[in-house]
């Protein structure tokens with residue numbers, strides 16, 4: 001079936017999302033939106049009790065809160081995305097063929113996000129997992145400070161494909177669940193007190209292989225090969241305790 | 252380490268009356284009472300008693316009395332017993348002092364310094380038993396102008412109206428999360444809200460799936476900094492969504508639901524693994540400005556297809572009225588303002604007792620500020636924190652609130668005695684606990700009946716008072732400070748409240 005087309009030039013956020021919702025309700029399975037220029041909340045208004053699903057392609061720059069509260073749809077952005085991609089997302093997939101802004105994957109609880117290039121501050125903040133839901137965030141470039149702060153679950157992989165070295169600080173402050181993999185290395189001074197840095201083992205390599213493979217399928221233009229990436233050194237960041245603040249109080 | 256703190260309460264058992272049934276032993280989760288088989292009598296360890304009065308109420312022989320311990324330190328105006336003992340506890344543990352409930356400190360309770368008006372001779376009072384009295388309240392944004400057409404006698408509203416919550420009485424249940432309170436208490440609130448045609452607020456712990464269909468129509472769901480239990484269905488099944496920025500009992504700080512309380516069903520509702528700490532960071536880390544707040548408000552409107560009003564709850568602090576104005580401009584349809592005496596399941600005592608301002612002053616300054624700016628119609632005000640009775644409600648409304656949230660009052664209706672030990676998870680009244688043995692004590696049917704009774708009693712009293720003032724609709728009292736006078740208040744207090752002194 002042909003993808004439905006929307007030309008977003010000069011279309012306000014609300015109207016664009018009205019149209020997306022109408023298409024979803026009328027049974028469209030694929031939508032392609034051209035000339036997106038900062039319109040926000042793409043994918044947010046697509047909840048239906050019956051759980052209808054849609055694939056959305058976005059050409060241009062997606063505005064704030066792309067895929068916020070996303071409920072199982074798939075969104076691919078050919079361009080950059082602003083702040084708040086996948087905010088409190090529940091399920092689905094977001095692919096950004098470019099870079100993402102701040103608070104990427106904030107509080108996300110399910111689904112997968114792949115960002116080809118880097119991202120801003122506070123990525124994966126308070127990401128959490130629950131039962132079968134384990135959110136995954138793969139970043140091709142680097143992330144800035146506060147990556148994985150208060151992280152309570154899920155998998156974050158930062159590939160730093162350009163080999164610029166991780167220069168973020170306060171990584172994993174308050175982390176109490178989940179795991180962060182960084183290609184390359186990181187100093188203890190760059191991570192929160194609650195975080196343990198360790199080498200990756202077999203099981204970690206398997207997780208990395210799975211998601212790097214998926215990353216490469218989405219971004220075949222990547223210069224490094226999958227094998228090269230997987231052969232690189234990685235470090236694993238995990239919380240020292242699931243109860244980082246357990247001893248704070250007098251009873 | 253030997254504790255130097257002496258018992259707060261004294262448990263006195265009338266041996267004549269006691270029938271050794273051991274009921275008190277079973278009632279007290281703090282382990283105060285034990286049976287001594289050798290002597291065939293019950294003994295009590297005063298050290299363990301928190302004064303919740305459960306055993307007193309449930310002793311079939313009325314044999315127990317629990318009262319504050321008469322022991323004292325040398326009286327000292329600066330070093331009260333509480334100050335000395337708090338300090339000792341910290342010296343013994345090195346920890347932050349935790350407490351539950353609203354502040355018990357003697358800040359001035361303005362409700363008790365405000366009196367209401369009544370009609371005499373002219374503008375006669377109305378008889379609520381005979382006249383219809385309108386308490387129905389609409390919460391949400393109202394249009395700036397109302398465009399109507401009245402062709403051929405048919406009146407039609409042309410302006411597109413924003414979604415509003417409709418409550419039959421201006422009393423809603425405040426946010427109390429499943430996790431902080433027991434499932435039965437949570438369900439009792441929901442049941443009573445549904446029965447009394449008002450709303451309960453899920454707090455930040457999510458809404459159990461099996462309750463969604465039945466109670467979504469009377470639920471306000473919260474989105475707090477921890478973003479627990481939130482998915483698109485949760486947002487859409489509710490009637491309104493509330494962004495929790497602050498809470499009167501602990502403005503400016505977050506919260507930790509300790510792992511011990513994250514039972515399997517609490518975990519499922521919050522959508523986190525069992526046994527992990529549920530950490531709510533102090534701020535929402537996606538909100539660092541009014542613009543960011545506006546982004547989240549709009550995201551929630553988008554996520555709910557513009558069908559629900561969005562509320563923002565903040566604690567009343569020094570410059571909150573200016574901030575609230577920003578919040579209204581950011582698109583909030585309701586502002587919930589929680590004052591200094593607002594309750595909590597757990598808060599650091601230092602914060603609870605020292606941060607924030609009383610709700611009475613807050614309502615008035617917020618209402619005035621929004622009126623002065625000409626944006627009062629754009630949002631409704633729900634006042635919370637320290638509402639104890641129907642006259643507090645009616646005074647809140649005359650000071651400018653549209654409705655009130657009750658938290659502690661609702662818990663008291665279910666049995667809470669304000670013992671302040673909610674954070675221990677051992678609530679003997681089955682309210683603030685996840686221990687099935689304790690929560691099972693709270694019968695949903697009876698507790699919800701008690702709540703509904705409270706709402707109907709207060710609503711009736713409000714009608715009486717309204718009638719006495721010669722007013723037949725709550726709408727006419729809203730922000731109508733002429734019906735209030737202050738007694739024993741200073742000039743600045745009267746100014747902030749916007750009321751005259753009694754006799755003026």
Ligand code: SF4
Nearest residue numbers: 279300301303304306
């Ligand atoms: S804590 Fe409550 S139940 Fe236990 S002894 Fe004291 S008053 Fe009785």
Ligand code: SF4
Nearest residue numbers: 667668670671673678
């Ligand atoms: S809810 Fe329970 S623990 Fe908390 S104050 Fe009331 S009676 Fe005490």
